[in-house]
Amino acid sequence: NLRTRLSKIFKKLKGEAFLSEKNIEEALKEVRIALLEADVNYRVVREFLTLTREKALGKRVLNSVSPAQQFIKIVHEELVKILGEQATGLLTAPVPPSIYMLVGIQGSGKTTTCAKLGLILKNKGRKVLLAATDTQRPAAREQLKMLGEKIGVPTFTEGRTPLEIALSALKTSRKLGCNVVLLDTQGRLQVEEELMKELEVMRDRIKPTEILLVADAMTGQEAVNIASTFNERLSLDGIILTKVDSDARGGAALSMRMVTGCPIKFIGTGEKIQDMEAFYPDRIASRILG
């Protein structure tokens, strides 16, 4: 693993006062391999190594830890810093309801995440309405409705088009006295032009409090294109990383955070509705490094 490979590089450093430039370059090569294996995007890796090099150069060798440990700590700290140093919650709208719109590519976990957030907010004392706007996928509205029933939260499914359902859901939320509306949307590739336009229209008409990208932690190099396109078109407020319970290293988290600057707000850690936690960068950073 990375730690053993770095130990080999730095063991010749006995008696030196500073981490040498040559040692740092060799060490960065190993970090590069580790990050690429972890699915961090090629260009994001390059940028990250540049930032890390600046941090490592000129660092005095500490007596308390091995140079390899010290270097890993520098890399780890830089990762945590970029991933976002603390969990940020969801914004509350000044005038209710707070509207959270979930978007992302097919199969990323939006519908399940919609219910998971519904449960979290319900447990915080909010009055939640789920809105099922996916009219394309077979039994999509039924899926959200079943999840809503499981957590004791109403689900709105009536309408012929996604926009119609969303607008009617808003009307209904006011009637029901709900202060949170969670909008589930159809999965779409970032290159499906008509569907991306549909989301832009929905954003303009609904004016959500937050637009959240739901993205699979196992995503590879394309995480950059997915996140940056959704962000450019919609101006995202946050990212939710799903399937973190897989054994994927999760480099997509670093890629998406770095190209959009959006905070990762929650992580999905399983298929059950309870399996959602606030995002803490420390654990993900360790995972990415392997």
Add this chain to the structure above:
Amino acid sequence: SSRLGKGKDHSWEEIEEMLIQSDMGIQTVDILIEKLKKRKGANIQEILKEEILALFPPLNREPIISPSPPTVILMVGVNGVGKTTTIGKLASSFIKEGKKVLLSASDTYRAAAIEQLGLIARTVGADMVKHQYGADPTAVTFDALQSALARKYDFLIIDTAGRMHSDKNLMEELKKIKRVLSTKFNYSPLLPPQEVIMVLDAHVGQNSFQQAHVFHKALNVTGIVLTKLDGTAKGGIILQIERELEIPVKWVGVGEKWDDLVKFSPRDYVESIFL
């Protein structure tokens, strides 16, 4: 899109970047770069295409059909990759050839999984066997197998719940489902399921190799469907999967409609990487 062009002068870094970004993985990319360095020629793109094509092992990509029906296909894979949708596409193609298709709603766990498959069955013209949510998936599967035999279906396709390969209990459940399919057939040379088809999402990175490795050890996967290739992801990890695990990619999913399934051809795939 590829920035490699005919006669254009490319740095090794540019080539490496393009290959890494297709999710092939460092190991495969290093092999390719080494092969490229040994070759001479102005048209880097053509040389690269040849070398990538040469990496594909000569695997049999034909669907396995049982000499005596039904041909049983077990669909497996992690969550959200496109198993259920791919079943619809396969069923649709078989039905267009005049075959009788039965589907088994063996995902008894996920919300609306049974309704989803039911709607798909009705749309493409397949029949379906289902129990209630929470039922033992093995029991549903056995029930479907009985029906397939009694009513002489040509194909029986088993839908299973998505699951992480790292979940030991769920992988055991899948092994049980596979075992029950061969219980009525201990005399036949080609025991069902004749095909164990693993579905991989082209957007997943290096983890697809681990998924294939673990599912293959547990079930002996006979073919792969690579889905969502209509996106920008290339799914290059299939090169390592084919080379090291010798599992053939048999189909690719290129959209959400019932005819969006294409037979996999290494040559077509290599061309698509450069689009």
